[in-house]
Amino acid sequence: MKRIPVLTPAVLMSLLWLNSVSPVTAQGSQPAAARPEPIKPIPSELKLDAEKVALGKQLFHEPKLSRDNTVSCATCHDLHKGGTDRLIRSVGIGGAEGLVNAPTVFNSGFNFNQFWDGRAHTLTDQIDGPVQADAEMGATWEGIRAKLDRDPEYVAAFKKLYPDGIQPANIKDAIVQFEMSLSTPNSKFDKYLRGDQTALSSDEKEGYRKFKSYGCTSCHQGVGVGGNMFETFGAMADYFSARGNVTKADFGRFNVTGREEDRFVFKVPSLRNVALTPPYFHDGSAPRLKDAVAVMGTYQLGRKLLPEDIDQIVKFLNTLTGEYEKRPL
Amino acid sequence: MKRIPVLTPAVLMSLLWLNSVSPVTAQGSQPAAARPEPIKPIPSELKLDAEKVALGKQLFHEPKLSRDNTVSCATCHDLHKGGTDRLIRSVGIGGAEGLVNAPTVFNSGFNFNQFWDGRAHTLTDQIDGPVQADAEMGATWEGIRAKLDRDPEYVAAFKKLYPDGIQPANIKDAIVQFEMSLSTPNSKFDKYLRGDQTALSSDEKEGYRKFKSYGCTSCHQGVGVGGNMFETFGAMADYFSARGNVTKADFGRFNVTGREEDRFVFKVPSLRNVALTPPYFHDGSAPRLKDAVAVMGTYQLGRKLLPEDIDQIVKFLNTLTGEYEKRPL
Numbered sequence: 003m004k005r006i007p008v009l010t011p012a013v014l015m016s017l018l019w020l021n022s023v024s025p026v027t028a029q030g031s032q033p034a035a036a037r038p039e040p041i042k043p044i045p046s047e048l049k050l051d052a053e054k055v056a057l058g059k060q061l062f063h064e065p066k067l068s069r070d071n072t073v074s075c076a077t078c079h080d081l082h083k084g085g086t087d088r089l090i091r092s093v094g095i096g097g098a099e100g101l102v103n104a105p106t107v108f109n110s111g112f113n114f115n116q117f118w119d120g121r122a123h124t125l126t127d128q129i130d131g132p133v134q135a136d137a138e139m140g141a142t143w144e145g146i147r148a149k150l151d152r153d154p155e156y157v158a159a160f161k162k163l164y165p166d167g168i169q170p171a172n173i174k175d176a177i178v179q180f181e182m183s184l185s186t187p188n189s190k191f192d193k194y195l196r197g198d199q200t201a202l203s204s205d206e207k208e209g210y211r212k213f214k215s216y217g218c219t220s221c222h223q224g225v226g227v228g229g230n231m232f233e234t235f236g237a238m239a240d241y242f243s244a245r246g247n248v249t250k251a252d253f254g255r256f257n258v259t260g261r262e263e264d265r266f267v268f269k270v271p272s273l274r275n276v277a278l279t280p281p282y283f284h285d286g287s288a289p290r291l292k293d294a295v296a297v298m299g300t301y302q303l304g305r306k307l308l309p310e311d312i313d314q315i316v317k318f319l320n321t322l323t324g325e326y327e328k329r330p331l
Numbered sequence: 332m333k334r335i336p337v338l339t340p341a342v343l344m345s346l347l348w349l350n351s352v353s354p355v356t357a358q359g360s361q362p363a364a365a366r367p368e369p370i371k372p373i374p375s376e377l378k379l380d381a382e383k384v385a386l387g388k389q390l391f392h393e394p395k396l397s398r399d400n401t402v403s404c405a406t407c408h409d410l411h412k413g414g415t416d417r418l419i420r421s422v423g424i425g426g427a428e429g430l431v432n433a434p435t436v437f438n439s440g441f442n443f444n445q446f447w448d449g450r451a452h453t454l455t456d457q458i459d460g461p462v463q464a465d466a467e468m469g470a471t472w473e474g475i476r477a478k479l480d481r482d483p484e485y486v487a488a489f490k491k492l493y494p495d496g497i498q499p500a501n502i503k504d505a506i507v508q509f510e511m512s513l514s515t516p517n518s519k520f521d522k523y524l525r526g527d528q529t530a531l532s533s534d535e536k537e538g539y540r541k542f543k544s545y546g547c548t549s550c551h552q553g554v555g556v557g558g559n560m561f562e563t564f565g566a567m568a569d570y571f572s573a574r575g576n577v578t579k580a581d582f583g584r585f586n587v588t589g590r591e592e593d594r595f596v597f598k599v600p601s602l603r604n605v606a607l608t609p610p611y612f613h614d615g616s617a618p619r620l621k622d623a624v625a626v627m628g629t630y631q632l633g634r635k636l637l638p639e640d641i642d643q644i645v646k647f648l649n650t651l652t653g654e655y656e657k658r659p660l
Contacts, residue, residue, distance in 0.1 A: 063394040063401055072392055072410055081401055082426040089417055097411040097660070154483055331427070 009275045040214065040223035043192035044185050044274070044324060045124060051179060056153035057159050058180025061173060064078035066149040068095050075132070075177070079107035084278025084331065085184065086240050090286030094138035099252035108326070109274045111234065113180045118284045120232060121258045125178045143170035182331035186275055186324030186331050194321070202321055209318030212311055217303050220266055226272035235284070238304030241297070242266060245287065253286065277320045291316045369543065369552035372521035372655060373438065373514050373603070375652060380508060386488050387509025395478040397424050397468035404461070404506070413607025413660065414513065419615030423467035430580035432615035436604045437612035437655070442558035449598045450587045452647045453470060454507045472499035515604055515653030517660050523650070531650055538647030539642055546632050550599040556651060558601035564613070565595055567633030570626070575597045575614060581614065604660055606649045620645045 032302070061067065062075045078092040078100075085106035092100040103116050110116065132138040143310050150156040150168050157168065164172040191210070193201035193211035202210070213219060222228040235241050242248045250257065250305055255264040268284055281287065282294035292312050299307035308316070323331055390396065391404045398530040407421040407429075408414050414435035421429040431447050439445065445457035461467040462475070479485040479497050486497065493501040520539070523531035531539070542548060561584055564570050571577045578585065584593040597613055610616070611623035621641050628636035636644070652660055 004596060060400065063403075064392075065392040065403070065405070071389065072405060074392075074394070076394070076401060077406070077409065080406065082422045082424060087416075088422075093411045093417075153485060155481060275387065293389065 040196055040219040041191070041195065041227050042225045043189040043195045044112075044189070044225055046107055046187040048183060048185060050183050051163070053159075054163055054176050054179040055183045056180075057163060058176035058178070058183075060159075061177050062180055067079075067133060067141055067146055068256075069141045069145065070095050071149075072199040073139050075107070078104040078132070081107075081184075081326070084108065085110075085273050086279045088280060090281055094132075094135065095140045096137050100137060101249070102284040102304050103281065106275065106279050107181060108184045108186050108331070109226055109229070109272055111273075112224075112226040112272065113269065115232070115269055118268050118271075119258050125181050126174050129177055131175050143173070143177045146170070146173065177197050184326065189274070189324035190321040191318070192324065201296060203317070205314050205317045206321050207318075209314035209316070210321075211319055214317055216299070216305065216307070216311075218298070219300070222272040222273050227274055228270045229272035231270050232264075232267050233302070236301050238300045241301040244266065244287070246300075247271070254284070273319060275323050275324055276330060277323050291319055295319070337564060361371040368524055369548040370520070370524065370556050371554045372524045373441075373516040373554055377512060379512050380492070382488075382491055382507050384512045386492060386507075387507070387512075388507035389488075390506050391509055393479075396462060396470055396475055398470045398474065399424050400478075402468050402513055404436070405431040406529075407461070410436075410513075410655070413437065413604050414439075415515050415608045417609060419610055421467070423461075423464065424469045425466050427466040429466060430578070431613040432610065434600060435604065436510060437513045437515050438558070438601055440514065441553075441555040441601065441603075443461070443560070444596065444598055446586045447600075448587050448598050449513070452509050452619050455503050459507055463570055472502070475499070475502065513655065515655050518603075518653035519650040520647070521653065532646070534643050535646045538643035538645070539650075542647055545625070545628070545634065545640075547637075547644075550631070551602050551652040555601035556603055557599045560599050561596050562599050562631070563595075563596050565630050567629045571595060571629040573630075574614070583613070602648060602651055604652050606652050607660060620648055624648075643648050 011181060062079075065071045065074045069075060071231070073095050078087045078094075080087055085108040086104050090103060092104040094100065104315065105118065110128075111125060114121040116125060122128040122131060131142070133141050141296040147170060149161075149169050160168045160172055160176075163176070166172065190201045191220070192208070194207075213222075221231060221233050224230050235254070242252055252327075253265050255269075256262070276282075277291060281289045281292065282291070283297070288294035288297055295312045295315050296307055299305050299312075378558075381646065391408075394400045394403045396403055402424050407416045407423075409416055412486075414437040415433050419432060421433040423429065434447065439457075440454060443449075445454060446452040451457040451460060455519040460473070462470050476497050476499060479502070489497045489501055489505075492505070495501065517536070519530045523536075550560060550562050553559050564583065571581055580596050584598075585591070587593070605611075606620060609620065610618045611620070612626070617623035617626055624641045624644050625636055628634050628641075654660060
């Protein structure tokens with residue numbers, strides 16, 4: 003059965019932007035017949051409500067969103083750690099480890115679905131998960147509303163922006179507005195895509211060339227350099243048998259659909275700012291970027307990448323680090 | 332020059348408790364002539380002002396204590412991660428990595444000094460460091476006061492507990508009251524120390540025996556199983572030459588005193604709840620407890636510990652995990 007496209011923020015973005023961004027080939031020095039680049043720059047300006055973004059930022063860092071007031075969204079999605087906690091698996095209010103590695107919150111609005119297994123279509127739906135999960139924030143929306151209601155600053159901020167004041171839907175809306183502001187434009191690579199041939203070194207360019215020619219862009223493409231499809235982890239070789247200790251969390255999308263063909267299937271993660279978000283994969287098994295690239299070569303491409311290949315591809319991946327609030331992330 | 336003892340919370344605690352706790356030998360099955368145990372149980376009840384503790388807990392988790400409202404004390408001292416962030420080095424508001432591994436906030440009141448290099452005598456003095464450091468929370472006390480002044484809940488809570496309301500000294504006092512509540516009594520090992528011979532397995536007891544006989548208790552003793560002296564990292568062999576990449580942060584106490592004899596000298600860390608706080612050492616270089624024990628054997632004891640020794644000592648160290656708020660940490 004074919005998936006039906008929905009107007010997620012990511013789809014909206016691509017509709018809005020794919021037409022307005024000139025492919026590098028129109029301005030660059032390559033022959034005009036060159037194929038369009040499979041990766042597109044992140045739009046530099048987003049039309050968002052600055053006041054809602056500011057309120058959402060405060061809520062994102064608000065420990066009152068957890069049952070015992072000790073965990074905020076930022077605990078696991080720290081803006082200063084590439085939007086992650088840099089742990090193999092996150093830890094919630096119970097002190098229990100989560101089941102999978104926390105994905106970055108940066109550019110999450112470009113993802114076609116949320117979570118590793120894509121079980122939430124939108125950022126708004128995603129929020130319900132961690133806020134209410136016992137092992138994460140363990141809260142209820144009513145409990146959160148009651149706590150925020152006691153803070154006149156929140157009461158005034160909501161009243162100004164939402165006619166019905168502090169309501170779960172409005173809390174989520176403000177957080178989503180903030181999350182939509184977490185795009186990271188102006189990476190070295192995006193400057194290159196926009197026509198600045200000097201933005202990348204020759205090694206970085208060669209890394210990008212290999213990234214394309216080896217087939218990484220089959221999955222890692224678009225504005226997000228990933229985040230827009232599902233794929234089997236272990237497409238060319240059996241990753242999980244090699245790793246061992248398979249748990250339910252490794253079943254991925256199967257846990258959502260119950261379809262055998264979805265076992266070991268995950269959302270392809272965005273590679274934007276990937277240099278800042280170790281460790282890698284849903285299981286956090288790759289401590290460094292070069293480990294992750296080697297694993298991808300073996301299990302997704304069916305080829306053992308040479309150290310020089312890995313080194314150049316890592317150099318290219320490092321150019322995907324963008325800016326947040328006009329400063330390098 | 333000899334150090335002059337001061338009445339830190341740790342010293343006060345030991346004065347209060349050393350006399351009231353019976354050594355295990357008075358009740359246990361060992362001969363009466365056995366030496367007193369070098370490790371003492373954590374007192375189960377602390378006399379603290381519950382309202383100040385609650386206010387301090389809120390402040391500890393309050394991102395308004397950082398310049399850009401994105402980092403709280405709990406960011407690097409997460410109660411659900413053993414009072415640490417489980418990273419090699421912490422990350423502050425600038426996204427910059429700190430210079431050393433963040434020590435746990437649990438039982439920090441027992442430490443004779445704060446920070447790896449002991450540059451703060453008291454918890455109260457310690458707070459000024461991370462709150463004001465550019466690479467950590469980057470705030471000013473005046474800025475924090477202004478933000479808290481806009482929140483009537485904070486205004487009322489301070490007014491009730493402190494005659495002069497929201498003042499930097501009172502903010503620090505409440506946080507220290509909370510930190511003093513972060514002791515973790517009733518570990519398996521403390522139950523054993525109090526006379527319950529069944530609290531430890533034979534391997535755990537053997538691990539403790541080796542921990543003492545190999546000399547670990549020369550430094551790791553007292554209520555904190557450490558935290559009450561300085562020692563050279565590399566007392567028996569040159570740790571830093573072996574590790575390489577020596578930086579100023581490795582100079583330890585030398586950075587405080589400027590005395591050559593203090594180069595590579597650090598506060599001996601408490602081993603309470605050590606199983607929960609990887610990675611280990613000021614440089615975060617040991618990812619697992621067994622790695623840390625092996626390094627200690629080589630560089631502090633001058634002996635290569637056998638795998639069985641390490642295994643048993645690790646089992647003993649696991650018994651040092653206590654309770655917080657009556658629940659296992």
